Amino acid sequence: ALPISVGSQQQNLLEENLKLKESLLQEETAHLAAREELQSFKERLQAWQERGLDPEKFVAEHAKLKAERDAEILKIEGFLAQKETLVAESQMLRQELDKQRMLLASIRQELENLTNDGASLELNAETLAFRGCLESIENKLKSELQRSESWEKNYVQKQAEKQRRSNYVKRGRGHMERSEEH
Secondary structure: OOOOOHHHHHHHHHHHHHHHHHHHHHHHHHHHHHHHHHHHHHHHHHHHHHOOOOHHHHHHHHHHHHHHHHHHHHHHHHHHHHHHHHHHHHHHHHHHHHHHHHHHHHHHHHHHHHHHHOOOOOOOHHHHHHHHHHHHHHHHHHHHHHHHHHHHHHHHHHHHHHHHHHHHHHHHHHHHHHHHHO
């Protein structure tokens, strides 16, 4: 190990001293900024108190509004989950209804083919009853389809109306909050 010369040791000490001075200057600057921010908060608090505004009331009101918002968020999430379930169920029912309609159309076509192809076949009471049954099923399927489409249309309209009301209420509250601040 070579002995460190006095000159290089002095140089190292000078560099370390310079780094410490820079660090101290940065800390002092940060400290002054924090003091200024604290003073600004104190002045704002005093101004609120002079106007008769209690900061503790604001904190309590903020906590209350936050709790209400959180409850509304949970409620909305529940509605969204319910909506997803209902939409999935509606789609499943619509698919089943479409399958039934296709089956009915297929049976009707086969029956017409049999009737057309077999002119010698007599339309007996059983065939007529079968045809009447098919028509009844077809009417029920049409009714179910109309009901499903009506339900879906009403559901979409109600959701759009709720969204408009929600947006209106949000805009109204925001306006009220801004007017209270002034």
